[in-house]
Amino acid sequence: MNAPEVRDLLDRLFAEAGRDDERSPGRPDPSLTAAARSDLLAGIYMPISERGGDLLYSLVRAVRPTTVVEFGTSYGISTLFLAAAIRDNGSGHVVSTELSATKVAAARANLAAARLADVATVLPGDALTTLAGVEGPVQLVLLDGWKELCLPVLRLLEDRLAPGALVVADDSTFDSMGDYLAYVREPGNGYVSVDFPVEDGMEISCWTGR
Known part of the structure; x- marks a missing residue:
């Protein structure tokens, strides 16, 4: 995580994300489809917090997953934390998915700039379609896309x-x-779950395998 090309890029991206309120077109109409909302907010970063990113990095380093799945790439800030941890572990791969074509292109460019493109793949399209073909076993999942879709993606x-x-x-x-x-x-659904107090909260759940 100390690689300068990663840390410097994250600093620049977080600085850009700090201007989200200036660029925001306002809260999208909830009746819009996920695709329409993604298009409307294509210029908005909506990142995880820096502390949340550090937590993700630590979890990946600890779990040492072979496969990480991310729902909601956006501009790739969270993906960079995940991919940096995979790189530092020495093995594994991140599979991420994003509905906005603008954000897919930006995230791929950011991964390339951080020299992490070989350990992370960004799939374009609806997560319920793109993630259907991901091979298991999956050892870590990040859900950070549209909130009403987090449960369907988990299922x-x-x-x-x-x-x-x-x-x-x-x-x-x-x-x-x-x-x-x-x-x-x-x-009864097979999880041991706890809320972690980072900005806007993170729920960390362990799958027991039932």
Whole structure:
């Protein structure tokens, strides 16, 4: 994580993300499709927090996953933390997915600039389609796309989760995460789950394999 090409790029991206409020067109109409909302917010970074990124890096270093899946690449800030940890571990791969074509291109360029393109793949399109073909076992998942889709994406991946896999959901304090939180906090669904106090909250859930 100390590689200057990674750290310097993250500093620049977080600085750009700090201008999101200036660029924001306002809260999208919730009746819009996920694709329409993604197009409307194509210029908005919506990143994880820096502390959240450091947490992700530490989790990947600890778990040493062979496969990391990310839902919601955006401009690739969280992907850079994940990929840097994979690189520093010496093995593994990140598979990320993003609906906005603008953001897919930007994230791929950022990964290339950080010299991490060989350990991370950004798939363009609807996560419920792009992630259907990801091969297991998956040892770590980051859910940071549209909140109403976090639970469907988790359910899609569930049969490929390795026992002990970690599932990290960003923005756990959002009201729109209610159904997701109810699911992972119900022990009968196979998770041991805890809320972690970073900006906007992160729910960290361990898949027990039932």
